[in-house]
Amino acid sequence: MSTPALFKPIQVGQHTLKHRIVMAPLTRFRADPTTGAPLPDMVSQYYEQRATAGGLIITEATAISPGAGAPIGTPGIYNAEQIKAWQQVTTAVHKKGGLIFMQVWHLGRAGSNPVSSSDIAIASPSPLGGGAFDRPQALSVDGILAITQEFVQAAKNAIEAGFDGVEIHAGNGYLLDQFIQASCNKRTDEYGGSTENRCRMVMQVVAAVAQAIGDNKTAIRFSPWSDFHDMHQGEPTVDTWSYLTRQLNTHHPHLAYLHFMEARINLMEDDRLDEEADDSTCSLDPFRALWSGPFISAGNYRPQSAYNRAEKSPNNLVAMGRVFISNPDLVDRVRNHWTLSPYCRATFYSPGPDGYLDYPYYTPTPQLD
Incomplete structure (x- = not known):
């Protein structure tokens, strides 16, 4: 039998991956509330459990500066x-042969230090309470340039910390998305x-980060149809993100990857992607x-839909994402068509090891004589 596309090698940046299952960025609130440092023993074990030889992990969103507005308990x-x-x-x-990129973010008006493209507040309630x-x-031009340099410094710090690259978060209603969307x-x-003007900050951040650490260590994430944080209210979606994609392909064709979220995904609920209803x-x-380069799609994929997408x-x-939380050996489970363990949403954002380090590896069911 031929190897499924999901388990064929692919080049990402400087590295050749052995499979195409990526651990999505997942906010988990396991950082020191005072320093913003990830709790190293616990967080390193969490990512090590889910690392595979030749597999890519993208970390939880990580603040680029003290002023990025990140919630207490998330890392910087x-x-x-x-x-x-x-x-x-x-x-x-x-040590396990894995590849790891850091997702870097500024929350803009969704954070504790609210700045944005304009002085318009998010009208819907916070999904995390509060x-x-x-x-x-509204940011001044000088403020925009200052935050651009914060993205650059964060990227340099990530490389110093041993990351293989960074993923710039430009989706989910956070700062860069707040500039993109009219x-x-x-x-x-x-x-x-204009579309060109609204995309200007994103393109400037990508150019500055790529110049600092290299195009092949730089990636970016978009969520064209997400309504999270009051986004996507009558936007010309295909035109806007086609412009962005075209510009990136022209000026930065050697980025490590582009990462797009599917339309039918609810970050705070358990809706499942239905490919048949596309x-x-x-x-x-x-x-x-x-x-022209590697393209990551995210959208509550399950094993069969992942196989299908890679083939297409x-x-x-x-x-x-969510299935990676409850299945540290997810890649083996998908490869071998083993049953997945269910996740517990109640422990997604709770501190401590429960629901973080204690999900089991697959154990075959004993056969009865």
């Missing part, structure tokens, strides 16, 4: 203690109005067609 990559703690994580993953969102301050961006300067108006195919799209990798 802007001080020496954080860098040292992350070094323990990358060492553990690399009441209404505050009205953000429902939020009401600026009248060079960062607002609507061509919200397909990722227009973006796949415009990008030659350069596609599949990011799997």
Whole structure:
């Protein structure tokens, strides 16, 4: 039998992966609440459990600066203690032959230090509780340039910590997404109005980070149809993200990968992706067609839909998240068609090892004589 595409090698940046199952970025709130450093013994064990030889892991979203507005309990990559703690994580993953990228973010108006493209607050309640969102301050051009440099420094710090690259978070209603989307961006300067202007900050951040650490260590994530944090309110989705993809393919064709979220995914619920109900108006195919390099898609994939996607799209990798939480040996389970363990949503964001380090590896059911 021929090898399924999901388990065929693919080049990502400087590295050849042995399979195309990617551990998606997953916020878990297992960082020191005072320093923002990941709890090194626990977090390194968590990622080591899920690492595979020739497999790619993308970390939880990690703050680029103290002003990025990240919730208490999520990690950062802007001080020496954080860098040292992350070094323990990358060492553990690399010992198993794995590849690990850090997802870096600024929350903008969704964070505790609300700034944004415009002074428009998120109207919907916080998905994690804590009441209404505050009205953000519209960033000045100098503020935009300062945050761009914070992305650059965070990327340099990630490389110092041993990461193989960084994934810039430009989705889910966080700062860069707040510039892309016209429902939020009401600026009248060079960062607002036209598609080109609204995408300007994203392109500047990518260019600056890639210049600092290399295109092949730089990646980016988008969520074109997500309504998380009041996004996607009548946006010209295909046109906007086609423009972004086309620009990246022209100016940065050697990025490690582009990472897109499918349309039918709810971050806070357990809706499942139904490929049979695919609507061509919200397909990722227009973006796949415009990008010449590795393309990661995420969207509550399960084993069969992951196999199907890899077969349909030659350069596609599949990011799997929630099932990776409860199945540290997920790659082996998918490869061997073993049953998956269910996850417990109640422990996704709780501190401590419960629901974090205690999910079992697969054990065959004893056969009765």
